[in-house]
Amino acid sequence: MSAFQFRTVPHLIVEPGAAAQLGAHIAHHFPSVRRALLVTDAGFLRTGLADAPLHSLQTAGIEVHVFADVQADPPEAIVLAGVAQAQMFHVELIIGLGGGSSLDVAKLIAVLAPGHQELAQLYGIGNVHGQRLPLVQLPTTAGTGSEVTHIAIVTTGATSKLGVVAPQLYADLAILDASLTLGLPPAVTAATGIDAMVHAIEAYTSRLLKNPLSDMLATQALSLLSSNLLTACRDGGNLPARQAMLLGAMLAGQAFANAPVAAVHALAYPIGGLFHVPHGLSNALVLPHVLRFNLSHAAPLYAQLAAVLQPGIVGSEEARAVALIDAMQALARATGIARTLREVGIAASDLDRLADDAMLQTRLLGNNPRVVTREDARAIYAAAL
Numbered sequence: 001m002s003a004f005q006f007r008t009v010p011h012l013i014v015e016p017g018a019a020a021q022l023g024a025h026i027a028h029h030f031p032s033v034r035r036a037l038l039v040t041d042a043g044f045l046r047t048g049l050a051d052a053p054l055h056s057l058q059t060a061g062i063e064v065h066v067f068a069d070v071q072a073d074p075p076e077a078i079v080l081a082g083v084a085q086a087q088m089f090h091v092e093l094i095i096g097l098g099g100g101s102s103l104d105v106a107k108l109i110a111v112l113a114p115g116h117q118e119l120a121q122l123y124g125i126g127n128v129h130g131q132r133l134p135l136v137q138l139p140t141t142a143g144t145g146s147e148v149t150h151i152a153i154v155t156t157g158a159t160s161k162l163g164v165v166a167p168q169l170y171a172d173l174a175i176l177d178a179s180l181t182l183g184l185p186p187a188v189t190a191a192t193g194i195d196a197m198v199h200a201i202e203a204y205t206s207r208l209l210k211n212p213l214s215d216m217l218a219t220q221a222l223s224l225l226s227s228n229l230l231t232a233c234r235d236g237g238n239l240p241a242r243q244a245m246l247l248g249a250m251l252a253g254q255a256f257a258n259a260p261v262a263a264v265h266a267l268a269y270p271i272g273g274l275f276h277v278p279h280g281l282s283n284a285l286v287l288p289h290v291l292r293f294n295l296s297h298a299a300p301l302y303a304q305l306a307a308v309l310q311p312g313i314v315g316s317e318e319a320r321a322v323a324l325i326d327a328m329q330a331l332a333r334a335t336g337i338a339r340t341l342r343e344v345g346i347a348a349s350d351l352d353r354l355a356d357d358a359m360l361q362t363r364l365l366g367n368n369p370r371v372v373t374r375e376d377a378r379a380i381y382a383a384a385l
Contacts, residue, residue: 023060100144128166142245143192145253190335195280203255224248270357
């Protein structure tokens with residue numbers, strides 16, 4: 001066995017209804033905190049699902065300020081506005097409540113609010129220094145796993161994105177309460193759920209840092225997600241299915257935080273950046289085509305994952321590996337989400353630009369089981385068209 005390291009969030013609460021006890025949980029873990037900033041987006045705030053957590057904070061004697069300006073693929077200006085609000089109110093703790101974008105922004109506010117560094121200094125791997133504010137994360141989608149990862153993605157230009165990767169971005173406490181996900185529409189449930197499945201698949205096949213713990217988490221995540229995705233899409237009020245999806249997404253997040261994702265994400269980022277396609281859907285659009293490209297180098301691992309989706313599957317190693325790809329395509333088809341690039345407004349004339357942008361994602365491409373050239377990337381996009 002190769003040597004490896006594994007890190008994750010030190011405290012997790014997995015319980016429907018736990019968000020309504022947020023104030024009590026924070027008072028228990030951070031007894032001296034009196035002022036907090038809650039980071040979310042305006043759309044989630046309008047659902048009313050934040051009311052109970054906010055009330056519980058007030059009941060616990062915690063003065064809470066709400067920063068609800070987060071948007072999908074958050075630009076630097078949004079992060080800096082949140083930092084300014086945290087500093088203006090002298091908050092002592094940051095709470096992320098929302099999808100991956102809100103959780104990512106919360107991480108960066110917690111790091112930047114003490115004033116030790118500028119945002120531009122954080123980009124890359126291991127560039128965060130000094131202490132951050134205490135951080136609590138509550139996901140409202142079963143997708144990114146951001147509540148248990150040490151990664152935050154920021155839109156840095158019109159279409160470009162950069163990542164901050166550092167252990168300081170791991171939260172102190174993550175609360176998984178599926179009642180916060182009950183309002184998700186089927187299309188969002190599907191795209192975010194497939195995103196989480198991509199995290200599990202890519203962690204299991206990550207070239208450099210794959211390890212026994214990440215493997216165990218990835219397979220359990222894939223099992224939970226694959227067996228509950230269609231139920232959650234078709235019956236959005238099914239709390240057990242929603243809680244299973246949330247747990248699966250979190251386990252996949254723990255897996256890929258330690259065995260990083262690869263070419264699916266590398267090719268998905270330009271789709272989101274250039275065409276404003278949601279991240280989960282971007283992943284779903286290129287997933288089967290990247291898996292087919294990787295078959296020559298990852299068939300044994302794909303065959304093992306096929307048995308998670310279809311227990312008792314038989315046949316040759318290659319046949320079982322192909323069965324994984326077919327199963328993922330069947331799941332996407334059953335959910336009704338878009339399955340081709342054309343469906344989201346991408347034309348053949350866009351493929352060169354997408355391929356050029358994908359090759360900039362060196363942090364991700366280096367984890368792929370098979371080397372991806374610029375010509376390979378363009379061919380994968382063409383297959384997805």
